Structures are given as structure tokens and as C-alpha cells.
Amino acid sequence: MKQVLSLLLFAMISSAAYAGFPIGRGKYLIVPSYNLYQAKGYWKDDGTYVDYANGGRFSSHYFGLYGGVGLTENLDFIGNVNYTIQRKMETGLTEQNASLGDASFGLQYLLNSFDYYKFLTVSGSLIVPLYQNNPAKQPYTGFQQVGGEIKMSFSGTNRERLRNTYYDINAGVKQYFSPEGPTQLFFDALLGVPVDDMNKFTFAMSGVKSNSSQSIFNYGNLAAIRSFSYFRLTAGYGRKIDQNYQFFINIFTDISGKNTGKGAGGSISIVAKL
Numbered sequence: 001m002k003q004v005l006s007l008l009l010f011a012m013i014s015s016a017a018y019a020g021f022p023i024g025r026g027k028y029l030i031v032p033s034y035n036l037y038q039a040k041g042y043w044k045d046d047g048t049y050v051d052y053a054n055g056g057r058f059s060s061h062y063f064g065l066y067g068g069v070g071l072t073e074n075l076d077f078i079g080n081v082n083y084t085i086q087r088k089m090e091t092g093l094t095e096q097n098a099s100l101g102d103a104s105f106g107l108q109y110l111l112n113s114f115d116y117y118k119f120l121t122v123s124g125s126l127i128v129p130l131y132q133n134n135p136a137k138q139p140y141t142g143f144q145q146v147g148g149e150i151k152m153s154f155s156g157t158n159r160e161r162l163r164n165t166y167y168d169i170n171a172g173v174k175q176y177f178s179p180e181g182p183t184q185l186f187f188d189a190l191l192g193v194p195v196d197d198m199n200k201f202t203f204a205m206s207g208v209k210s211n212s213s214q215s216i217f218n219y220g221n222l223a224a225i226r227s228f229s230y231f232r233l234t235a236g237y238g239r240k241i242d243q244n245y246q247f248f249i250n251i252f253t254d255i256s257g258k259n260t261g262k263g264a265g266g267s268i269s270i271v272a273k274l
Helices: 005-013
Strands: 029-044 049-051 057-071 073-089 093-101 102-112 117-128 147-157 166-176 183-194 197-210 229-242 245-258 260-273
Touching: 029 245, 102 147, 229 260
Parallel strands: none
Antiparallel strands: 029 049, 029 057, 029 260, 057 073, 073 093, 073 102, 102 117, 117 147, 147 166, 166 183, 183 197, 197 229, 229 245, 245 260
């Protein structure tokens, strides 16, 4: 994000089932998660796909903790911290880097609750790197730049057509505060389909467009790439444990992209609202 850019969006998708809904005054939201990303090849700037040489691959393990607290009925404090392990393997050579990633802290405000089944929110966050990149230790963790994010979210539950299904739609922009940026536009949209009171399936799509004056492409150091784009599909299953806890598992695959890895993977998360 982040950060390993594909992992950033992956973390957002794994949390999309709750991201746009208000937390509520005096209530807490805690979401620990684990995400695995693997790429066996990459897309060049013209969209051409290339395999890593000799069966090589790029992989990332992301351990995240997303949380929030309801300050008022309309205003929430939200934050995220993570630890990443990244590994690049090609032609018998393995490079690995592990560290804290980019933390984000901000506020989410409920603009309108409509009929109490639909919610329009806006959030703003500060992105702070908790690491230092070392040219002798790659792959990088991220850009090592302070940044900011603004996001609009529209979430709700259908009461008539597709009764009891729910949705979460997010769109926004990230700006990293350096001469080369980048500026990133992103979106994700999720549909949740309950099977019964305890089980649900989710389907999501997402995309990122990152623009920068720096167009250098290094397929072995994906988190250092500032100009890229990709589109991703995700499917998931959720299980309600009790009134306060839910369990989610997701799988995803990248469909198209430029200047980025062609990846796939999965995530596990627990959503606790206390």
C-alpha cells in the first residue's frame, strides 16, 4: 500500500465486509489478518506477461492489525499496522526482507445513514513508514515515504431486491509526499450473499492506478515500482461465530496489469466488534 502495493489493496479487500459501516459510539473494532501473495511472473509496461526465470517467484506474507473505535455516533478513529515478510527467488538465488510496514491512522465520518440500511462515509488517513529501505537488502518493504489517503465509502444492506445481501463500495486517492509521488487512484466493490444466519459468501473486484514521474520497473523489487496498474477479482467465505466475532477466508487472482506482478493468494481474518 504501503507498502507492498498489491498487498495494500489485498488487505482492503479482506476487510471490505466491515470497512464502510460505522462502528458506533464507545464500540471497538479489531481485525487481525494474515495475507499470502505469490507471483510467478509479471506484466511489463505494455501489458505483456513474462514468467520469472527458472521457475522463480515473488512472495509476501502480510500480518496485519486493523482497528477502530467509535468516538461518536458519526465519527470513528481508525488505524492499521502490519508486519511483512517478502521473498524473491530466481535462478537459485533467494533474497528476503522482513520488517514492519506502513502504518496508517485517521478518522472516518458518517455523512448520511439514509434509511438506516445505507451508509455514506468519508475517511482521511496519514500513512507513516515504520521501516528504512536498505539497497543491500531487497525486496523493499515499500516507498519509505509519508503519505495521505482520502476515501469515500458507500455500504448497505438490500431490503427488497437481492434481499439481505450487502455491499461495500470504496473509491479514493493516495498521495505520497515526495517529488516522484506516486499518486494512486483505487477502488473496490464487494457483494456479500448470506446463505443463512451464520454463513455468507463474498465476491469482490478491485483496481489500482499508480502514477509517478519515476517509471523505473524492477520486477524483482515490486514494492519500489511507482508507476503501475492492475485489476483483481476476489471470492470469500464468512462465518459468524457469535454476535461479536466473524471469521473470513478469501482467495484472489490478478486479471490484468502493467508494470506489476501477476499474483494470486489468499487471506484469513477475524472481525471482532466489541
